[in-house]
Amino acid sequence: MIVPLEHVLVLALAVFLLGAGCALLRRNLIMILLGVEIMLNASGIALVGASLAWRDLHGQAFVLFIMGVAAAEVAVGLALVVYAHRRTGRLEADHFNKLRE
Amino acid sequence: MLQTAAILALILPLLGFVFHVAAGGFVYRRTVETVACAAILASLIAACLALAAGWGGASSVTLFSWFRAGDFAASFDLLLDPLSLIMAVLVGFISLLVHCYSVPFMRGDPGYVRYYGYLNLFVFFMLAVALADNLVFLFLGWEGMGLCSYALIGHWFHSKERISAARKAFLVTRTGDVAFLIGVALLFAQGVDPSVSGIQAEAGSLPGWTAVLLGLLLLWAAAGKSAQFPLLIWLPDAMAGPTPVSALIHAATMVASGVYLLARLFPVLALSPAVLLCIGAVGTLTALWGAASALAQRDIKRVLAWSTLSQVGFMMLAIGAGDPAASMFHLIVHAFFKSLLFLAAGCLIQALDEEHDIFAMGAKLRHRLPHVFWPFFLGVLALAAVPPFAGFWSKGRVLSAVLAQPGAGYAALALAASAAALLTSLYSFRLLLLAFFGRPARTDAPSPESVPLSTAWVLWPLALLCIGAGALDLPGHLGASNWLTGFLASAPGVPPGPDTVSETLITLLDTGLALAGLLLALLAYGPAERFFPRVPEGARFWNLMARGFGLEEASTRFIARPYRSVATLLWLRMEEGVLDRTTSGAAALLSRASSGVRLWTTGRLSTYLLMLLAGLTLILLVAAGIWS
Numbered sequence: 056m057i058v059p060l061e062h063v064l065v066l067a068l069a070v071f072l073l074g075a076g077c078a079l080l081r082r083n084l085i086m087i088l089l090g091v092e093i094m095l096n097a098s099g100i101a102l103v104g105a106s107l108a109w110r111d112l113h114g115q116a117f118v119l120f121i122m123g124v125a126a127a128e129v130a131v132g133l134a135l136v137v138y139a140h141r142r143t144g145r146l147e148a149d150h151f152n153k154l155r156e
Numbered sequence: 157m158l159q160t161a162a163i164l165a166l167i168l169p170l171l172g173f174v175f176h177v178a179a180g181g182f183v184y185r186r187t188v189e190t191v192a193c194a195a196i197l198a199s200l201i202a203a204c205l206a207l208a209a210g211w212g213g214a215s216s217v218t219l220f221s222w223f224r225a226g227d228f229a230a231s232f233d234l235l236l237d238p239l240s241l242i243m244a245v246l247v248g249f250i251s252l253l254v255h256c257y258s259v260p261f262m263r264g265d266p267g268y269v270r271y272y273g274y275l276n277l278f279v280f281f282m283l284a285v286a287l288a289d290n291l292v293f294l295f296l297g298w299e300g301m302g303l304c305s306y307a308l309i310g311h312w313f314h315s316k317e318r319i320s321a322a323r324k325a326f327l328v329t330r331t332g333d334v335a336f337l338i339g340v341a342l343l344f345a346q347g348v349d350p351s352v353s354g355i356q357a358e359a360g361s362l363p364g365w366t367a368v369l370l371g372l373l374l375l376w377a378a379a380g381k382s383a384q385f386p387l388l389i390w391l392p393d394a395m396a397g398p399t400p401v402s403a404l405i406h407a408a409t410m411v412a413s414g415v416y417l418l419a420r421l422f423p424v425l426a427l428s429p430a431v432l433l434c435i436g437a438v439g440t441l442t443a444l445w446g447a448a449s450a451l452a453q454r455d456i457k458r459v460l461a462w463s464t465l466s467q468v469g470f471m472m473l474a475i476g477a478g479d480p481a482a483s484m485f486h487l488i489v490h491a492f493f494k495s496l497l498f499l500a501a502g503c504l505i506q507a508l509d510e511e512h513d514i515f516a517m518g519a520k521l522r523h524r525l526p527h528v529f530w531p532f533f534l535g536v537l538a539l540a541a542v543p544p545f546a547g548f549w550s551k552g553r554v555l556s557a558v559l560a561q562p563g564a565g566y567a568a569l570a571l572a573a574s575a576a577a578l579l580t581s582l583y584s585f586r587l588l589l590l591a592f593f594g595r596p597a598r599t600d601a602p603s604p605e606s607v608p609l610s611t612a613w614v615l616w617p618l619a620l621l622c623i624g625a626g627a628l629d630l631p632g633h634l635g636a637s638n639w640l641t642g643f644l645a646s647a648p649g650v651p652p653g654p655d656t657v658s659e660t661l662i663t664l665l666d667t668g669l670a671l672a673g674l675l676l677a678l679l680a681y682g683p684a685e686r687f688f689p690r691v692p693e694g695a696r697f698w699n700l701m702a703r704g705f706g707l708e709e710a711s712t713r714f715i716a717r718p719y720r721s722v723a724t725l726l727w728l729r730m731e732e733g734v735l736d737r738t739t740s741g742a743a744a745l746l747s748r749a750s751s752g753v754r755l756w757t758t759g760r761l762s763t764y765l766l767m768l769l770a771g772l773t774l775i776l777l778v779a780a781g782i783w784s
Contacts, residue, residue, distance in 0.1 A: 079769065082762065085764070152759030
């Protein structure tokens with residue numbers, strides 16, 4: 056492997072923090088979902104890097120699974136977002152606070 | 157034949173009750189009344205048939221087994237001997253007349269289904285007490301009567317004092333019932349089969365202290381139901397119920413059951429002379445107490461109520477003198493004249509538009525209501541024990557039984573009982589003279605309406621029995637043969653009457669007492685009253701008598717109030733102070749603790765995500781720290 060593992064992990068950490076920041080700081084439901092997806096992909100980068108570094112295919116198989124799960128999760132999440140928008144006309148996450156009571 | 161008839165006599169009133177509960181609301185009033193009376197009539201006929209079929213013998217019949225626990229078994233079984241069958245016939249007869257009387261008496265009452273239902277159930281439970289062999293079955297009837305008396309005394313449940321009278325009757329009689337239950341347990345613990353026949357067979361094997369304890373427990377139980385000292389406070393208040401109910405409770409069922417229980421379990425009592433003397437003393441004390449209190453009452457029903465106490469005291473005295481047959485004789489005669497007096501009093505009260513005060517009655521009642529006056533007159537003569545009315549013979553029998561016992565204790569009891577008999581005669585003639593002869597002291601009472609014969613007819617059979625029932629047990633020196641005593645003695649458990657002492661003396665003494673009472677009453681309340689100082693109605697001692705010598709206040713003060721203050725103390729200090737404050741303190745602590753945590757639930761998704769992330773980071777850091 057040409058790129059050292061440390062670089063890959065730094066990249067993965069940067070992408071993960073970007074995604075976490077996006078999920079935490081944005082108020083839009085779609086952007087939060089987007090942030091979660093980015094975090095998932097950051098973990099995918101780390102796994103692929105580790106797989107290559109140790110010459111073990113388990114890591115890559117894991118990434119394939121994560122992609123499948125992420126696709127399903129996005130499908131459900133987006134459906135929820137669409138439904139919430141239809142019901143209330145809003146997409147701000149803090150608007151949906153009825154559970155507090 | 158005998159067994160079928162006895163079972164029918166017991167079951168029919170219960171069937172009547174079931175009918176009222178199931179269908180009473182859907183049928184005509186007439187049907188309810190007819191079913192109620194018919195059930196009792198059929199029960200009476202069956203009881204008479206059973207008495208005829210089982211004449212003079214004893215047999216038993218088991219309906220079915222009730223429960224079984226280890227060695228202890230209780231079953232619904234009946235012991236049919238002369239004592240129980242005569243009692244069943246008496247109960248059926250008095251109840252039938254009371255039912256018939258209720259039909260016109262309760263004509264305007266909307267709660268008639270409940271009324272007749274409980275009335276039938278009452279008769280069933282009393283018959284169960286009369287016929288039961290197993291003491292647990294007997295206890296069922298005993299308790300059931302307490303329940304029914306509660307429901308019937310409180311029949312008009314819209315008035316607070318009636319409800320409290322009903323509650324009082326229930327609680328005070330319950331106080332006695334506990335002793336019965338302990339007695340049954342004690343019998344079982346001593347290895348005696350807890351049934352009437354078992355006691356008759358095995359009572360002799362009981363050790364001495366058990367016999368004494370058992371006798372005292374039974375006395376206490378009987379005192380509760382029969383309203384004997386010191387558990388007598390419920391009976392005068394039980395007047396709050398409808399008058400037919402008073403007649404039923406006072407004559408044949410409730411108060412008679414205590415005496416009947418003692419007569420039935422007499423073999424246990426006979427083991428210990430001390431217990432017998434104790435029973436006699438309680439009876440005499442109550443007889444005096446009730447007679448003196450009856451003398452000062454103004455309410456006609458309360459006069460009769462105190463008189464019941466006093467007469468039941470005489471029955472207890474006869475038991476105490478070792479002569480249950482005399483007790484049963486007086487019980488039967490008393491049932492006749494006391495139900496007669498109560499039913500007649502009910503007629504008077506209705507005719508006078510719910511006026512109870514005998515000072516508001518007077519000679520006009522005698523002219524207006526001859527159909528009530530004459531039976532009442534005969535009933536009073538029987539109560540006052542004027543010869544040759546029934547009460548004379550039965551009271552004479554009781555007194556002679558007491559005199560036949562040796563010892564100074566019984567001599568004192570006989571003396572006190574004679575005084576009670578004198579007072580009895582005095583108060584009964586006072587009642588008669590004030591209610592039917594004098595000019596009323598109060599003139600604001602309404603003028604009497606006439607009583608229809610449909611109501612008053614039931615008084616006549618009873619009045620005839622007041623004249624003739626003495627023939628059941630005429631004493632030997634008149635050529636008769638104490639029939640009832642002999643008949644009851646044909647079964648085990650009831651001893652033959654003691655050899656009576658000089659009966660001529662008793663007859664003279666009795667006659668003298670009754671006539672002395674009449675004379676005193678005539679002097680004080682009769683036509684010559686203006687020549688004599690008036691009786692100090694309203695004086696201090698008189699008031700004390702009218703309140704039953706303050707036993708009620710005493711029990712309120714020394715039992716009810718301390719109990720209440722202890723209960724209040726426990727309630728305020730123990731329950732509210734300790735238990736409630738502990739639990740509510742714990743709850744407050746928890747909620748204060750949780751109010752800090754509650755701030756975290758903001759409802760903002762971003763906060764949750766932040767916390768999730770922070771938490772995960774923390775967990776992972778800790779995990780990494782442990783790992784490396």
